[in-house]
Amino acid sequence: MQTAPPPPPTALPLRPPAHQVHPRAVRWWQLRDVLGTVLLTAPQLAVLLVLGADAPGWLPVTAGVTAVLGLAYALVVPRILYRIHRWEVTGEAVYTLSGWLVREWRIAPISRVQTVDTEHGPLQQLLKLASVTVTTASARGPVTIRGLDADDAAELARVLTETTQAVPGDAT
Amino acid sequence: MTDVEQVVAPADPTSGAPWRHLDPRMLVVGPLGGLIQLVPVIAVLLFTGRGEPVRIWAALAIAGLLVLTGVVRWRTTRYRVTEDRVELHSGWLRRQQRSVPRDRIRTVDLTAKLLHRIFGLSVVRVCAASGSGLEQHGLSLDAVSKAEAERLRRELLERPSPAVARPAAPAVAGPPGGPATEPPGELLARLHWSWLRFAPLTFSALAGIGAVVAAVLNLLDDLGLDPRDVPAVDDAAERLAGAPVWVGVGIVGAVLLVVAVVGSVLLFAERWWDYRLTREPDGTLRVLRGLLTRRSLSVSEDRLRGAAISEPLLLRAGRGAQCHALSTGLGRGTQGGALQPPAPRSEAHRVASAVLREHPLVITRAPLLRHPRAALLRRMSRAVVPAGVLVAGAWLLGALVPALAWLGPASLVLLPSAVLLGLDRYRNLGHALTGRYLVTRLGSVHRRTVALRRSGVIGWTFRQSVFQRGSGLVTVEAVTAAGQGGYQVLDIGAADGVALADAATPGLLAPFRGLPSPGRRRAAR
Numbered sequence: 001m002q003t004a005p006p007p008p009p010t011a012l013p014l015r016p017p018a019h020q021v022h023p024r025a026v027r028w029w030q031l032r033d034v035l036g037t038v039l040l041t042a043p044q045l046a047v048l049l050v051l052g053a054d055a056p057g058w059l060p061v062t063a064g065v066t067a068v069l070g071l072a073y074a075l076v077v078p079r080i081l082y083r084i085h086r087w088e089v090t091g092e093a094v095y096t097l098s099g100w101l102v103r104e105w106r107i108a109p110i111s112r113v114q115t116v117d118t119e120h121g122p123l124q125q126l127l128k129l130a131s132v133t134v135t136t137a138s139a140r141g142p143v144t145i146r147g148l149d150a151d152d153a154a155e156l157a158r159v160l161t162e163t164t165q166a167v168p169g170d171a172t
Numbered sequence: 173m174t175d176v177e178q179v180v181a182p183a184d185p186t187s188g189a190p191w192r193h194l195d196p197r198m199l200v201v202g203p204l205g206g207l208i209q210l211v212p213v214i215a216v217l218l219f220t221g222r223g224e225p226v227r228i229w230a231a232l233a234i235a236g237l238l239v240l241t242g243v244v245r246w247r248t249t250r251y252r253v254t255e256d257r258v259e260l261h262s263g264w265l266r267r268q269q270r271s272v273p274r275d276r277i278r279t280v281d282l283t284a285k286l287l288h289r290i291f292g293l294s295v296v297r298v299c300a301a302s303g304s305g306l307e308q309h310g311l312s313l314d315a316v317s318k319a320e321a322e323r324l325r326r327e328l329l330e331r332p333s334p335a336v337a338r339p340a341a342p343a344v345a346g347p348p349g350g351p352a353t354e355p356p357g358e359l360l361a362r363l364h365w366s367w368l369r370f371a372p373l374t375f376s377a378l379a380g381i382g383a384v385v386a387a388v389l390n391l392l393d394d395l396g397l398d399p400r401d402v403p404a405v406d407d408a409a410e411r412l413a414g415a416p417v418w419v420g421v422g423i424v425g426a427v428l429l430v431v432a433v434v435g436s437v438l439l440f441a442e443r444w445w446d447y448r449l450t451r452e453p454d455g456t457l458r459v460l461r462g463l464l465t466r467r468s469l470s471v472s473e474d475r476l477r478g479a480a481i482s483e484p485l486l487l488r489a490g491r492g493a494q495c496h497a498l499s500t501g502l503g504r505g506t507q508g509g510a511l512q513p514p515a516p517r518s519e520a521h522r523v524a525s526a527v528l529r530e531h532p533l534v535i536t537r538a539p540l541l542r543h544p545r546a547a548l549l550r551r552m553s554r555a556v557v558p559a560g561v562l563v564a565g566a567w568l569l570g571a572l573v574p575a576l577a578w579l580g581p582a583s584l585v586l587l588p589s590a591v592l593l594g595l596d597r598y599r600n601l602g603h604a605l606t607g608r609y610l611v612t613r614l615g616s617v618h619r620r621t622v623a624l625r626r627s628g629v630i631g632w633t634f635r636q637s638v639f640q641r642g643s644g645l646v647t648v649e650a651v652t653a654a655g656q657g658g659y660q661v662l663d664i665g666a667a668d669g670v671a672l673a674d675a676a677t678p679g680l681l682a683p684f685r686g687l688p689s690p691g692r693r694r695a696a697r
Contacts, residue, residue, distance in 0.1 A: 012634060012646060013670050015686040088684075095684055103641070105634040108651070109680055112630035136630050137500065137653035143631070 014105055017088035017095045024127045025085070025147025029078035031123055037070025087145040089160065094134050094143050106143045112136045116160045118153050125150075132157050191250040191261075195317045197291045202242035203235075205287055210234060251313055253327060258298055260311045270311045276300040277310070278475045278500045280325045282468040284318070289466060294321035298328060329472050330454040357450030357458060360526045361512055361519070370514035371440035372433045373486040384435040444513040449523065457497065457527060459511055471499045471509070477628030477654035478609065479524040481536045481621040483517075488619055493520035495536075497527065498624060498655040509655065524623065530609070535623035538611045540602025546643035547601055547663035552594035559590035593617075603661045603672065610650055610676045612661045622659045628652045632673045632681070636666070648673055 044063035048055050080100055088095045094108045115135045124130055130153035131146045148156065207214075214234060217227045249262040259271040281297040288294060297312040316324070413420075445463035452458055457476070459469045478498040487493065493516075497509040512523050525532045533539070566583035570576050596616040604611040610629065613621040631651035640646060640663070648661040648669040664672065674681040 012636065012666050013686065014634070014681070014684050017684075090683060092683070093680060099635075102635060102637045104636075106631070107633075107680065107684065108631040109677075136651065138630055138651045138657040140633070140649070140656070140658035141631050141651045141653075 012105065017086040017097055019087050021082065021085050021087070021145070021147035022129060022149045022152070023082070024129055024149070026078045026082045028123055028127050028129055028147060029081055030074050031127075033070065033074035033078065035123075037067060037074060040070060041067045085147065089156065091163065094145075094160070096143055096145055098146070108134055108136050108141060108143045110160075110163055112141075113160070113164045116157045116164065118157045120150065130154070132160070134160065189252045189254040191252045194246055194249050194251075194313060195293055195315060195320065196246070197293055197317070198246050198315060199242055201287055201291050201293060201315070202245060203238040206238040206241070207235065208287070210238070253324070258311065258328065260313065272298055272300045272310050274328065277328050278472060280328050280470045282321050282325060282466075282470075284315075284466045286464045288315055289464075292318050294318050294466075296321050296324050325468070325470055326452075326454060329456045329470055357452040359448060359450050360457075361447075361449040361523050363444055363447040363513065364515075367444075367492075367513055367515050368437055368440060370487060370490060370492040371436040373490045373492060374436065374484060374514050382435075383439060384431045440513065447513060449511055449527075457511070461513075469509075471497055475499050475654075476528070476625075477652055478622065478624040479511075479528055479536060480623070480655065481517075481520050481524060483619040483621075485617050485619075487514055491517050493517040495520040495523045495527070496655070498622070498628075498652070500653040528623070528625075534606040535609050535611065536621050538604040538606050538609070538623070540604050540611065540613055543598070543601040543603075543663050544645065544665045546645055546665075548594075548598040550639065550643065550645065550663055551598040551601070552591070555590040555594035555597065556587070559586040562586055601662055603664060605672060605675055610659075610661075610672075612650075612659055614660065614662045624650055624652060624654075624659055626676050628654055629677050632677075633658065634669065634673075646670075650676070 041063055044059060044066065048059055048063065077100060081098075084097065084100060084103065086097045090110075092110055094106075094110065094113070096104075096106045098104050098106075113134050114137055117133045117135070119131045119133060120129070121131075124147075128150045130148055130150045131144055132148060132153050133142050133144045135142045145153075145156075214231050217231045217234075244264050245262070248264045248267075249260070251258070251260045253259075253274075256274050257271045258274060258277070259269070262268050262270075277298055277300055279299045281299065282294045283297065284294045293315040294317070295312055295315045297310065299310040313321075313324075315321075442463045442465075444461050447459070447461040450458045450460070451473070452470070455473045457471045457473055459467075459471075461467055476497060476499050480496045480498055481493050482496055483493045492514050494514045495511045497511050499509055511527060512520065515523075521532045521536050524536045528535055563580075563583045563586055567580035570578070570580035593616055597614075600613055600616055600619050602613045605626075608626055609623045610626055611621070611623045613619065629650045629652055633649040633651060635647045635649065636645070644666050645663045646666045646669040648664055649658045650661070650673070651658045661669065661672065670681065670685065674685060
């Protein structure tokens with residue numbers, strides 16, 4: 001693992017969480033964005049192919065712009081996300097920082113955690129990544145750590161479950 | 173017919189609780205309810221043809237089917253209350269087993285629709301705190317006798333919790349199965365009919381239009397009348413068509429207004445008839461209300477996490493407000509935990525204070541800290557920019573379509589309204605931290621003042637957009653199990669926001685506080 005880049009400046013007097021997500025998460029986000037771009041561009045190309053010369057003149061332009069913008073996004077944004085996304089689990093709390101244009105810091109006390117889930121989407125499985133979601137009694141409370149190595153995620157979930165059970169309280 | 177429920181199965185030695193059936197009167201009420209819903213179908217079947225026997229047979233078959241389902245449903249539905257769970261088994265072909273752990277029960281809601289009331293029945297809905305899977309929504313018993321419902325309500329809520337030891341917990345229930353005696357609760361509030369003046373000021377005014385129109389159309393339909401067949405209506409419609417447009421618009425508007433006012437008053441009366449808010453001896457808050465459908469909502473007091481004063485714009489203009497309970501596990505159909513009808517503002521604050529047992533000045537009436545100037549700019553831009561876009565669009569449309577040329581100038585009225593809205597939204601922003609409560613106020617079209625018990629905060633979310641980052645603001649959300657799940661302190665200064673959260677839940681944020689210094693590197697564990 002290469003040396004971590006400096007944490008981005010934040011205007012909040014909260015220090016960033018200690019750990020970065022797994023570097024493969026960048027690949028995951030890039031793959032996701034490329035797939036999204038393909039989904040947006042493919043129908044336009046299909047129409048172009050079917051209609052041939054009858055296709056409206058602006059269609060190649062929008063298709064090109066979609067593809068270029070989408071690929072540029074896939075190239076740039078995942079790296080930014082990787083620099084921002086961070087997480088930390090202490091004996092008392094789960095703490096995450098995520099988001100790009102809208103930053104989001106979430107803190108959930110361990111004593112209020114009700115369930116711990118790990119989740120592997122198809123793309124994440126391909127890259128051996130996983131997300132860990134920590135749910136509290138609140139509908140607005142879930143804290144999700146995305147882009148962890150699958151094994152690390154399983155280990156984290158196990159530790160979290162153990163800690164949660166060790167802490168008394170009915171979590172509301 | 174007795175009020176004592178029939179015992180179905182011998183007591184299970186492990187649980188010690190017998191299974192019970194729903195009230196046998198459901199054998200009548202269930203099919204009858206279904207029949208009433210199917211009246212139109214049956215009426216069509218019976219009265220449209222020329223009395224072919226097929227139609228009569230079909231109608232009879234429907235009725236038979238209803239009775240059969242009623243019997244099957246009654247036979248297959250069983251419930252029991254064991255020491256630590258409430259269990260409900262139902263269904264014949266598709267069996268369902270639901271169970272709610274008793275220590276998760278937050279509210280017990282009794283509802284008796286007109287038909288149920290006639291037969292002395294009541295639906296018991298048990299709402300549980302959000303847990304996992306099936307336990308999330310709780311369960312409902314449709315229906316048991318009134319006395320049994322009352323007994324269940326007390327039994328399920330009177331749970332001697334280890335945290336709150338209550339003196340004299342047992343011996344609350346009267347003779348089990350006896351007539352529902354009037355509970356000797358402490359009366360916190362009751363209806364004043366002068367509050368009817370707030371009825372047209374709520375959104376139910378809109379619902380009122382719908383209700384009245386639907387009722388009238390229904391009645392006409394039942395009588396087999398087409399409104400256009402009535403000579404007076406036909407005549408009026410013709411005159412209206414001949415008159416200038418603005419007269420028509422004016423008349424329709426006036427009629428709608430009158431209908432809205434009448435409808436909202438009727439709805440208010442139906443919902444809040446004989447409203448009473450009491451504190452029961454077992455420490456639950458109980459809201460009793462309703463004319464045709466009698467409702468009783470019980471909120472366990474140690475599940476209460478605070479109160480919210482809700483003031484929609486019109487209601488606020490009429491100096492009215494409504495108090496809601498912030499409680500965990502409030503289900504749908506509880507009107508968001510409304511503790512009272514729309515009432516005078518002082519009454520709303522008084523109810524909040526009585527319910528939380530706190531002085532108004534440390535909860536919903538606490539003196540609030542203003543938010544930074546930058547917040548005004550942000551409220552303004554968020555109100556004015558969309559209005560500006562709309563105005564520009566209106567001018568553009570007016571330029572393109574000559575017939576709509578008036579749209580541009582007319583849309584200019586949006587701009588001053590947007591400025592006023594932005595100003596008001598800023599003026600209403602505020603927060604305070606008192607001994608046990610976090611108080612926050614926001615909103616203009618719908619102003620909410622929330623007093624959330626600090627011990628009920630189960631996490632924090634800080635959200636900061638690019639624009640907020642630029643102006644040093646942050647939106648802090650206190651996460652809680654009660655009510656909407658989270659309550660925001662909007663556009664507070666970044667440092668103040670973190671300090672507020674840290675002070676509200678001492679210790680939780682402390683390890684994470686500290687200025688982020690751009691050059692520092694953190695070693696990964």
